[in-house]
Amino acid sequence: MTAQKGHLTMADALVRLARAHGVATSYTTDRGVRVDVAPDTLVAVLAACGVDAATPAAARDALARHEFRSRTRLLPPCVVLRQPETVRLEALGLPRDTEGHVELENGAGRAALDDPLPAGLHTLHVQGPTGVGDCALLVAPARLAVPEGRHWGFLVQLYSVLSRRSWGMGDLGDLADLAAWSGRALGAGFLQLGPLHAAEPGPLTDPSPYRPSSRRFPDPLHLRVEAIPEYAYLDPAERRDVDACVAQARALNDRVLRGQSLIDRETVRALKLRALRGIHGAAPLSPGRAASFASFVQREGDELTDFATWCALAEVHAGDWHTWPADLRDPRSAAVARARTELADDIGFHQWLAWLTDEQLADAQHQARTAGMPIGLVHDLAVGVSPHGADAWAYQRFLAAGMSVGAPPDDFNPHGQNWGQPPWRPDALAAAAYRPLAGLLRAGLRHAGALRVDHVMGLFRLWWIPDGCAPDAGTYVRYDSDALLATLMLEANRAGAAVIGEDLGTVEAGVREHLADLGVLGTSVQRFEYVGGSEGRHGPLPPDQWRQECLATLTTHDLPTTSAWLSGEHVELRAGLGLLTRPETEEKAEAAAERDGWLAELTRLGLLPDGADSEDRDAALVALHAFLLRTPARLLGVWLPDATGDLMPQNLPGTSAAVHPNWRLPVADATGCPVPLEDLPDHPLLRRVTELFTPSHRSRVH
Incomplete structure (x- = not known):
């Protein structure tokens, strides 16, 4: 469109509006190619940010309003400091004769x-010749404390770790037992756990713990019913009803452990809810426990009320x-x-x-x-939530309607x-002083020694995709990373916990370096550690060149198990499912x-003997774990x-439940036979691996 005299073109107005709201007008692919974002994408993303740019006149008006607000605004929505910084009014563009104070x-x-300020979310008040105003003042510690010394631990998806006491999937009783055994004996x-977030009720087409209904509250599906104190006080008739659920659940559990059934969350949920309703209705709380419950409800406040209300409404009107x-779609409606x-x-x-x-x-x-665990549990914060669930309902004013988070095309995909999760609106988060994010972080850190933040790069920018569009029709939207990181650091500091960023x-x-400066640990996975990076692939990265401030591991829940990778069975699995993009050979x-490149590196380091049988997967697997010990990684x-x-992946990205049993497999051995929690201590391969991490073996490896 040609500009009239004194008017911006639609394209110019769109570009300026997009840049003003942190919306990228172009991006660079993983191969270094610049891609310009389509105007329709910019219009849709701006609309999700509350900016109407659908027509040339609307775009010009929106730009004019934004520029007027920028000129006349006394203070930003939130000012961020890192200790020991103090408030500098001139840095905020205020005149020298402006006065102010901080309300703690x-x-x-x-x-x-000019006073040194404690870490916290305070309020800045100013007054001067240009006016009177206030804004949130977020003060974060200069750096997070990292765990002292060097530690190892298991990475687990809790549902997959069944004991003979489980109800068809691993539960919090199993978690406590696994923690006690691995801490004391090993x-x-x-x-480190996968997310324990609350899932959507009803039949799950996608049981992924990374697409939950709520990140604010954990899922009661993980409860150990028999460990609830009130269970012991049921009268015989009431006990019979609950114990009937126990019997059915144990039968289901036996089928899973015999390899006759996959993990069936919905059957487990139905049995547990039936038993839990029986306990709730029949066994009143003692005065002390009633007081504890009341205190919990008061502490959790409106967020718990909203979550419980959504759960109750979903039972009446279904989950979306x-x-x-x-x-009923507005949580604040009459x-x-x-x-x-x-x-x-x-709701109660x-x-x-x-x-x-x-x-x-x-x-x-x-x-x-x-x-004796110095860290203990490491919880996992998923990158987002289902658009249908409790958080999307309760936090809808902070989320970008009509958008989904994902990733642009790259060599991997x-x-x-498209992850099917609505992103935070940067402006709404800032206006709320990042309190919604702080609440999620506080919940995840409450009973943890560390928090893993999935896709930690999302604290800097996220790939937004308009609804109905292909993933390549999206663009990056930038967030105030200083504010988001300050919120993360403040909550972790309050909890006395470390933070691990999933930065794969x-x-x-510069992102990894910046996070390291703040004390946020990274994640290093053997499959991606090569000289020259994952694209260069100039041979395995020698162990002494790995990062120190990270958690290092061989694989993740989204990658083949190490045994499958060593045997090549991960390729056979994908071939059998028709997922290969090139000839199988x-x-x-x-x-x-x-x-073979990795096996040669293990031989060079003396971790595998010369001429070792390449078919001896167990020896290679143990040697790879010994390789991890050669790295300087802190965790x-x-x-x-x-x-x-185990040869089966817990998740095969890009597949549905009909193609692969994602998130429904118990931990198994090389024959595919599930391994109960009670049998782990005597499992020969597990003993070979974990013996590496005892002090005597560790000194010999080094």
Whole structure:
């Protein structure tokens, strides 16, 4: 379109608006190719940020309003400091004769602008010739403390670790036992979990723990029913009803452990909810436990009320709140207020479930620390939530409607990725002083010695995809990384916990270094550690060149197990499912060359004897773990299925439940036979692997 005199073109207005709101107008691919973002994408993304740029006139008006606000705004929504910085008004563009003070959080008093400030979310007040104003003042520690010394631990997906006492999937009782055993008997320093977030109710087409209903509250599906104190006080008739659920659950559990059934979350959920409703309705709380429950409800406040309300409404109207009656889609509506009264008993039940889950999580962390683990549990914060679930309903004013998070096309996925999760709106988060994010972080850190942040690069920018578009039709939207990182550091500092960033894949230059400066540990995975990077592939990266400030491991839940990678069975699995993009012979040859390169490196280091049988997977697997010990990495992770010789991946990215049983497999041995928790201590391969990490073996490896 040609510009009229004195008017911007639509293209110019779009570019300026996009840049003003952190929306990229172009990006560089993983191969260094510049790609210009389509105007329609810019219009859609800006609309999700509350900016109308659909027509030339609307775009010009929106730009004019933005520029006027920028000129007349006294203070930004949130000012970020890192200790020992103090408030500098001139850095905020305020005149020298402006005065002000800081109101400390929680009514802890006030401070002068040049006073050293405690870490916290405070309020900055200013007054001067240009006006009077206030804004949030986020003060973060200069750096997070990292764990002292060097530690190893298992990486596990809890659902997959079944004991003979489970109800068809691993639970919080199993977690406490796993932590106590690995801490006391094996000297493990931590236990890293997959997300325990609340899942969507109803039949799950995607049981991924990384696409939850809520990141704010854990899933009561993980409860150990028999460990609830009130269970012991049921009268005989009530006990019979609950014990009938126990019997059915144990029968299901036996089928899973015999390899006759996959993990069936919905059957487990139905049995547990039936038993839990029986306990809730029949066994009143003692005065002391009633007081503890009331304290929990008060502490969790409106966020718990919203979550429990959503759970109760979902039982009436099904799980996708977009299909509910229109007046129930707004959590602050009069209709929802009435529903809270009508469904008070059900809401109370879901609050009670949240309290019990919090109690059992606290006990698991207590067991871990009592067992001598310096860190204990490491919880996992997923990158986002389902658009249909509790958080998307409760936090909808902070989320970008009509958008989904994903990744642009790259060599790993030439079509890009759409994760089906709504992103935070940067402007709404800032206006709320990042409190919604702080609440999620606080919950994840409450019973943890460390928190793993999935796709930690999302604290800098995220790939937004308009609904109905292919992943390659998206663009990056930048966040105030200083504010998001300050929020993360503040909450981790309050909890006395470390932070591990999952920084795999395409990462902007300088991001890993910046995170390291802040004390955020990275993640290094053997499959991606090569001289010249994952693209160069000039041979395995020697162990002394690995990062120190990271968690190092051989594989993850999204990659083949080490035994499958060593044997080449990961290629055969994908070939059998029709997932190969090249001839099978080529894929097998490439996989074998990659494996042989690593075996040669292990031989060079003396971790495998010359001429070792390449078919001896167990010896190579043990040698690879010994290789991890040669690195300077502060934390060393052992993927639990690796330690049993498991050949099946817990998740095969890009596949559906009909193609591969993602997130539904118990930990198994090399024959595919599930390994109960009780049998882990005597598993021969596990003993060979974990003996490496005892002090005497560790000194010999080095």
